[in-house]
Amino acid sequence: MTILQFFxxxxxxxxxxxxxxxxxxxxxxxxxxxxxGRIQNRWGPSRVGPFGLLQPLVDGAKSFLKEDIIPTAVYxxxxxxxxxxxxxxxxxxxxxxxxxxxxxxxxxxxxxxxxADVNIGLLVILGITSIGVYGIALAGWSSxxxxxxxxxxxxxxxxxxxxxxxxxxxxGVVMRSESLNLDKIVQTQxxxxxxxxxxxxxxxxxxxFIYLMAxxxxxxxxxxxxxxxxxxxxxxxxxxxSSMKFAMFFMAEYANMITVGCVATLLFLGGWTSPFGNLLxxxxxxxxxxxxxxxxxxxxxxxFLCLYVWVRGTLPRFRYDQLMNxxxxxxxxxxxxxxxxxxxxxxxR
Amino acid sequence: MHLILFIIFAALxxxxxxxxxxxxxxxxxxxxxxxxxxxxxxxxxxxxxxFLAAAQVIVYAGAxxxxxxxxxxxxxxxxEERTLGSSAYRxxxxxxxxxxxxxxxxxxxKLQGFGDAGIQxxxxxxxxxxxxxxxxxxxxxxxxxxxxxxxxxxxxxxxxKGDAEGREPR
Amino acid sequence: MHxxxxxxxxxxxxxxxxxxxxxxVGFLIKRNLITVFMSIELMLNAVNLSFVTFAHQWHDVKGQxxxxxxxxxxxxxxxxxxxxxxxxxxxxxTLAVDRIDLMKL
Numbered sequence: 001m002t003i004l005q006f007f008x009x010x011x012x013x014x015x016x017x018x019x020x021x022x023x024x025x026x027x028x029x030x031x032x033x034x035x036x037g038r039i040q041n042r043w044g045p046s047r048v049g050p051f052g053l054l055q056p057l058v059d060g061a062k063s064f065l066k067e068d069i070i071p072t073a074v075y076x077x078x079x080x081x082x083x084x085x086x087x088x089x090x091x092x093x094x095x096x097x098x099x100x101x102x103x104x105x106x107x108x109x110x111x112x113x114x115x116a117d118v119n120i121g122l123l124v125i126l127g128i129t130s131i132g133v134y135g136i137a138l139a140g141w142s143s144x145x146x147x148x149x150x151x152x153x154x155x156x157x158x159x160x161x162x163x164x165x166x167x168x169x170x171x172g173v174v175m176r177s178e179s180l181n182l183d184k185i186v187q188t189q190x191x192x193x194x195x196x197x198x199x200x201x202x203x204x205x206x207x208x209f210i211y212l213m214a215x216x217x218x219x220x221x222x223x224x225x226x227x228x229x230x231x232x233x234x235x236x237x238x239x240x241x242s243s244m245k246f247a248m249f250f251m252a253e254y255a256n257m258i259t260v261g262c263v264a265t266l267l268f269l270g271g272w273t274s275p276f277g278n279l280l281x282x283x284x285x286x287x288x289x290x291x292x293x294x295x296x297x298x299x300x301x302x303x304f305l306c307l308y309v310w311v312r313g314t315l316p317r318f319r320y321d322q323l324m325n326x327x328x329x330x331x332x333x334x335x336x337x338x339x340x341x342x343x344x345x346x347x348x349r
Numbered sequence: 350m351h352l353i354l355f356i357i358f359a360a361l362x363x364x365x366x367x368x369x370x371x372x373x374x375x376x377x378x379x380x381x382x383x384x385x386x387x388x389x390x391x392x393x394x395x396x397x398x399x400f401l402a403a404a405q406v407i408v409y410a411g412a413x414x415x416x417x418x419x420x421x422x423x424x425x426x427x428x429e430e431r432t433l434g435s436s437a438y439r440x441x442x443x444x445x446x447x448x449x450x451x452x453x454x455x456x457x458x459k460l461q462g463f464g465d466a467g468i469q470x471x472x473x474x475x476x477x478x479x480x481x482x483x484x485x486x487x488x489x490x491x492x493x494x495x496x497x498x499x500x501x502x503x504x505x506x507x508x509x510k511g512d513a514e515g516r517e518p519r
Numbered sequence: 520m521h522x523x524x525x526x527x528x529x530x531x532x533x534x535x536x537x538x539x540x541x542x543x544v545g546f547l548i549k550r551n552l553i554t555v556f557m558s559i560e561l562m563l564n565a566v567n568l569s570f571v572t573f574a575h576q577w578h579d580v581k582g583q584x585x586x587x588x589x590x591x592x593x594x595x596x597x598x599x600x601x602x603x604x605x606x607x608x609x610x611x612x613t614l615a616v617d618r619i620d621l622m623k624l
Contacts, residue, residue: 003350078376120475123403127390130411134383137415141376141422149422156419160412167407180475355526359534366541366561370548375614378554382561385538389564392531396575398583405567408590413560413597420601421553424608442547446540453536457529463576465525473580481580482587493591500595504602510609 009106013115014095021094025254026056032309039313063247071143071240078142083241083248086135090255093128096121097262098183100272100293104286113272113294114183121182122174125263126167129218133159135252136220136237143240151236154226154320158217161327162224166214168335169207172342173267176202186271193277197270203345206338208268210331212307215260217327219253222312226320261304265297269304272297354395361388373428375421379414386410397472531572538565552604552614556597563593 030045030052037044045052070079100113111117118124133156140152174180176198177188189197198204217224233239238249265271272293274280283289318326365384372378390405482490542565545558567586574582604614611619 075374078380119472120399120403123400123407127403127406127411130407130415131387133411133415134380134418137418137422138376138380141418153419153422156415156422160415160419163411178476351526355530359530362534362538363541366538366545369554369557369561370541370545375551375553378549378557382557385561386564389568392534392568393571395526396531396571398571398574398586401571401583401586404587404590408594409560409564413594416597416601417553417557420604424553424605424614443544446543446547449543450536450540453539454533457532457536460529460532463528465527471575471578473574473583477580478583478587482584486584489588493588497591497595500598504598507599507602508605 005107006110009110010115013112017094017115018091021091021255021258022251024258025251026060028254028258028305029059029250030056031305032312035306035309036313039310060247063244066243068243068245071145073144074240075142075144078138079240080245082135082139082142083245083252084135085138086132086252087248087255089128089132089135090252090259093125093259094255094262096124096182097259097266098186098271099297100290102183104290112290117183118181120180122170122180122185122263122267125259126163126170129256129259130159130163132252132256135249139241139249140237143237145240147233147235148237148239151233151239155220155237158220158224158226158323158327161324162214162217162331165210165327165331165335166218168332168339169210169214170267171335171339172204172207173198173202175339175342175346176204182266182271186266186273189270190273191277193270193273193279194275195277197268197275199268203342204268204338206334207342208264210335210338211264211268213331214327215264216308216311217323219256219260221253221257221308223315223318224323225317226323257305257308258301261301261308262297264304265300269300270296271300351395354391358388358391358395361385362392376418379417379421382417383410383414386414399472400475400478528572528576532569535565535568535572538562538568541565550616552607552616552619555616556600556604560593560597563589 033055034044034052045055048054048058070076095115096118098111098114098117102111102113102117104112106112136159137152137156140148140150140155143149173185177185179185185198189201192201195201199208216222220226238246241249274292274296283292362385365381365388368381369378369385372381386409387406390402390410393402393405539562542558542560542562545561546555549555549558567589570582570586570589574580574586607619608614613619
């Protein structure tokens with residue numbers, strides 16, 4: 001395979017994945033509004049299109065057409081840069097996620113279901129999410145508004161604190177599969193379906209719980225949505241943003257949710273493997289064989305997103321000191337205990 | 350491929366470092382330092398140091414520099430005033446820097462038997478790194494963890510409000 | 520992908536030397552406590568690059584492990600240093616190094 005072919009194939013994959021991801025982001029917003037509506041005993045958006053299915057498109061058009069206001073007192077270069085950092089970091093990390101069976105390859109042993117197969121895939125995701133903090137921090141600082149600044153100070157402290165618990169919760173999984181490669185991590189969970197998932201067979205349910213909490217905090221979602229707590233901070237770090245720039249922050253938040261769901265699926269829920277293991281016969285048709293793993297993957301990510309929305313609709317917001325106490329005094333020690341327990345189990349099983 | 354990537358990211362590194370010197374706003378300096386650090390991570394990747402590249406992004410760009418921007422935002426550090434300072438750095442400092450650079454550069458140029466770096470021609474896997482780290486260098490590793498603990502305690506003691514006896518301020 | 524020309528490792532070393540000297544210059548000319556501190560971080564990073572280059576040249580993992588330790592120490596140093604900066608700012612309400620001169624003769 002020549003360099004040119006490689007570039008063309010990669011470009012194709014990047015375009016397809018980005019388009020699908022952006023569509024998924026749009027419809028996650030709709031899913032959230034619908035589900036939260038049902039939780040609160042109302043319908044949610046239902047006017048535009050059948051069951052409100054066209055609502056995301058109309059919302060997108062609305063944010064394009066709104067007036068783009070740049071307040072006079074902002075520090076312009078960073079004010080314009082911040083939403084770009086937030087959105088691009090949210091979109092880039094999807095590049096290392098394997099969506100389907102890697103044994104089905106394109107011409108020249110080319111990965112079809114993954115943009116880049118990296119040895120350190122898990123670390124790449126962690127690294128890119130840690131860069132994403134700057135989007136929020138700079139937005140708050142450059143807005144020259146006390147609410148924005150408070151929101152971004154809160155969020156950078158929150159993200160740095162919970163990144164620790166998040167990273168530590170993944171160590172058990174990495175120890176079990178002895179690799180940071182996301183494909184290998186999925187392969188170790190592939191043998192007996194549900195029973196060999198890290199969540200059940202790997203005894204990582206504590207780690208999954210910690211990951212879940214830390215991921216809610218990392219994506220600034222309820223019950224940890226303090227950086228944008230509207231009752232205290234108007235809208236937090238994006239108070240001064242309007243129109244498309246606001247939409248970029250919004251999209252970044254939902255894209256991050258999807259990435260977190262993908263990582264949870266890959267690390268704890270067996271990735272693209274079937275939950276029934278070998279109970280289901282392997283289909284002979286190549287099309288079904290390539291679509292079925294993607295189907296399982298999408299189902300798992302979808303249920304994770306529903307869990308997100310369910311938690312948002314159920315739990316009230318934490319206070320800031322409670323958030324910090326919870327992260328440092330409970331999640332961190334729990335994650336360390338989980339590492340100790342997992343290593344003992346792996347050494348003496 | 351390697352050459353192109355090297356030139357791009359080396360140039361990015363140098364512009365970032367020079368920009369750090371010329372920016373007056375501390376937050377801009379911090380951002381240029383982040384650019385330097387992330388492009389250094391790519392250079393590590395080119396040299397086959399996968400794990401270090403990731404650690405560079407996570408630890409330096411993602412944690413240490415967040416701390417810096419956090420402090421810049423917290424103290425609301427505005428434009429720095431250029432004062433003359435002491436004249437010592439102009440008379441002694443700059444010639445000294447030039448001398449250091451000249452000495453190091455000639456030293457490097459005279460190195461014998463230094464090879465070329467191709468793409469993907471010697472990758473250190475995370476397993477190789479950790480085998481050495483957790484067997485032969487286990488004691489230094491544990492000592493650094495104690496160092497971090499001491500640093501945490503020290504920074505909490507330094508940054509908390511109140512006087513030396515630990516009384517809360519009124 | 521092997522039609523690519525290779526890069527002499529000395530270039531990496533020269534890059535690290537130049538970055539180190541830029542760090543020293545920053546340490547000398549910057550007048551803000553935080554940016555002076557950033558210049559120190561730049562110097563550490565430059566040295567790390569040369570460590571990784573040597574590790575690549577001699578196929579020895581220990582060079583990379585040294586970088587790992589430098590990162591750990593830099594993290595500790597950043598935490599303590601920034602705490603000191605905050606304490607100094609509380610006491611003197613300024614970050615300009617010229618005004619923090621109580622200990623000066």
